[in-house]
Amino acid sequence: MLVLVSPAKTLDFENPSPTQKYTQPQLLKYSEQLISVCRELTAIDIAKLMKVSDKIAGLNVARFTQWQPNFTLDNAKQAIFAFRGDVYTGLDADSLTANELDKTQSTLRILSGLYGVLKPLDLMQPYRLEMGISLGNAKGKNLYQFWDSRITETLNTELDDDTIVVNLASNEYFKSVKPKLLKGNLITPVFKDCKAGKYKVISFYAKKARGMMARFIVQNDIQTRDQLEAFDAVGYRYSAEESTFNTPVFLRAEQS
Known part of the structure; x- marks a missing residue:
């Protein structure tokens, strides 16, 4: 089983990682090409392109300038x-055991605009x-x-x-994958919360649920689509009525 997730805008390069194990990203030569493009952008360009504040734009000008591909534990950190x-x-990687962390390395893949695909222990800047x-x-x-x-x-x-292949990535990131060319059987879980009597996807809750399902898969050594139905974190329950084979749906009662 292979699980796909999105990256995050929020980063932590302040706190140390709980492991010294690491690997290197596979597609760094392409990352270098993108960095060269990004180094041509001014802070004004970045603010407009990314729809961010001047402060965040300035921070990312500095990041692009300082980025260099010889990743070590001194200048980079494991992606997870x-x-x-x-x-x-939802994934809460910091509380995974050493064996579970090893399992993520063979099970989890992070889609990335800069790095393409990252394994959990791949170093990144x-x-x-x-x-x-x-x-x-x-x-x-x-x-794309x-x-x-x-x-x-x-x-x-x-x-x-x-x-x-369990797609727990957002639509924005999964669009970088070509399903017709992808080997395997693609499964895309959907998480819906009850709001005013109707079930709908609520982004904040759905994102956390995706992370929790990734954790569930790793911790329980899930191998089949049917085994996914046992996922019941924080009140979600599998709905056979709303599900198809490729789109298992999990519902949760309204949160007070």
């Missing part, structure tokens, strides 16, 4: 501990480059055109036709 945000709150932005580059007008089929091809090296 560097990313913070709702998905990673801080950045902000969301997959959906319109960053012109040698391959086209955005990052830049990455083209490279992300899918990278994932396919770890898949066969029978592998279950």
Whole structure:
């Protein structure tokens, strides 16, 4: 089973990681190409492109300037501990055991605008480059055109036709994957919360639920689509009535 998740805007490069183990990203030569493009941008360009404040734009000018590809534990951090945000709150990697952390390395893949695909223990340097932005580059007008089929091809090296691929990434990031070219059986869980008597996807809750499902898969050595139905964290329950094979739906009662 392979699980896909999105990265996060919020980063933590202040606190130490609980492990010294690390690996290197597979697609760094492409990251270097994007960094070269980003170094041509001014703070004003970045503020407009990313729709961020002048302060955040300035921070990212500095990040692009300082980025260099010889990653070590002194100048970089493992991705699973560097990313913070709702998905990673749900995943709670800091509390995983050493064996569970090893399991994430073979099970979890993080889609990234800058790095393409990251394993949890891949080192990364801080950045902000969301997959959906319109960053012109040698391959086209955005990052989807830049990455083209490279992300899918990278994932396919770890898949066969029978592998279950659990898509817990956002639409923005999963658009970087080409489902028709992807090996395996694609499963996209949906998490709905009751609001005013109706079930709907509420982004804040759904992001945390995706992280919790990733944790559930790792901790319980989930291997099949049917085993996913047992997921019941924080009140979610599988709904056979609303689900299809490829889209299992989990419902939760209204939160007080």
